[in-house]
Amino acid sequence: MGLTTTQMVARIANRTHFGTSGTDLTIVQGELNSAKDWAYNRLFSSQGGPDLLMTFDTEVTLNTTTRDWDAGANVGADVLYGVKQIWVKFSQDTTFTPAVPRDAADDAFVWNDAYTSADTTTAMGHPVLVDFANFAKVRFAPPLPSGTKIRLDYWRKPPDLDTVTHNTPAYGTDIPEPLYETIIDKATSQCFVNISDERVAYWERQALDKLVVALQVLQKRRQGPVRTQGFRVRRRRFF
DSSP: OOOOHHHHHHHHHHHHSOOSSHHHHHHHHHHHHHHHHHHHHHHHTSTTOGGGSEEEEEEEEOSSOEEEEEHHHHTTOSSEEEEEEEEEEOTTOSSOEEOEEOOTTSHHHHHHTOOOTTOOOOOOSSOOEEEEETTTEEEEEEEEOTTOEEEEEEEEOOOOOBTTTBOSOOTTTSSOGGGHHHHHHHHHHHHTTTTOHHHHHHHHHHHHHHHHHHHHHHHHHHTOOOOOOOOOOOOOOOO
């Protein structure tokens, strides 16, 4: 299991002597979350990185006719980085069917989206066309009727660390454990800004070196489990 937020703050406080008062604790937690975002943004932009922090199969039932839908507000993610896949299940359906991504300027999308707000026409069958904007906003064409279920796979920002409200990071929903050390070092470096250029440089180098190693570890994990082969069984050979 990884470190708690309290343990991370204690490590930074021991190095910088910040964190001994309420004001200092706020500063350390702020730099810790800044470092967390720095590390995760690099993980997210690496090969295979986005899928290391994804939420699968979140289901939401619409309670009104819906054309424009705020996915970020409806799935409980503080910051939604993007939607990987969205499915639609009408009340008469038994299974979810993938919505078809289509640019809002596409002729087919424009034709299916040409209903006024007073129009009661809604989608009754598949395919449902969908376009994404501003990371978290979704537009359906035609509009979906009330009672439709939506299922999403999406990328999101890890929740902020806090010694009171989020002290114990949860496996699978927070920043991956191999990044903890680089986050602590990066936060240490940032605490020394305007205090000591030499110490800023030292901890920045530590953070960058550990980031490279952490990304390599995570890429190994993305390649799949190591396949092993049992010991050979000695067999009698006949010539």
